[in-house]
Amino acid sequence: MSPQMRCRCQSCMIRSMTGPAIIITIGILILLHQVHGGVFYFGNTWPVILLIIGIFQLGAALAPREGHTEPAAVPPATPPPGVPPVTNSQQTPYGTQGQ
Numbered sequence: 001m002s003p004q005m006r007c008r009c010q011s012c013m014i015r016s017m018t019g020p021a022i023i024i025t026i027g028i029l030i031l032l033h034q035v036h037g038g039v040f041y042f043g044n045t046w047p048v049i050l051l052i053i054g055i056f057q058l059g060a061a062l063a064p065r066e067g068h069t070e071p072a073a074v075p076p077a078t079p080p081p082g083v084p085p086v087t088n089s090q091q092t093p094y095g096t097q098g099q
Contacts (some may be wrong), residue, residue, distance in 0.1 A: 003020040005071075007068055007069045008067060008069075009063075009065050009066060009067045009068040009069075010063040010064055010065075010066075011060045011061070011063040011064070011065045011068065012060075012065075012068065013063075014056060014059045014060040014063050015056070015057075015060040016019070017056065018053065018060075020058070021048060022052060023051055025048060025049055025052045026049065029042065029045045029048060029049075031035075032045075033045075035038055044049060053068070069095065
């Protein structure tokens with residue numbers, strides 16, 4: 001199998017940083033909760049995570065897509081030689097029972 005090429009356009013780069021930014025935000029919120037004695041508990045601070053996601057999605061949507069590469073299309077799998085092709089009547093969940 002060939003290695004899949006990763007897109008290096010700004011939009012895809014910003015989108016790929018969304019997950020790490022969420023993890024860092026959750027870590028900071030937990031740290032603030034521990035340091036300030038429960039003032040910043042998750043029930044009050046979860047909207048911050050939604051804001052971070054929204055900021056990154058907006059940044060990815062507004063970023064230029066110059067140099068964007070689409071993933072290569074995967075060819076359909078072919079059955080091994082000697083195996084008959086599957087017809088529509090054989091695709092029922094019960095096979096050919098009762099026929």
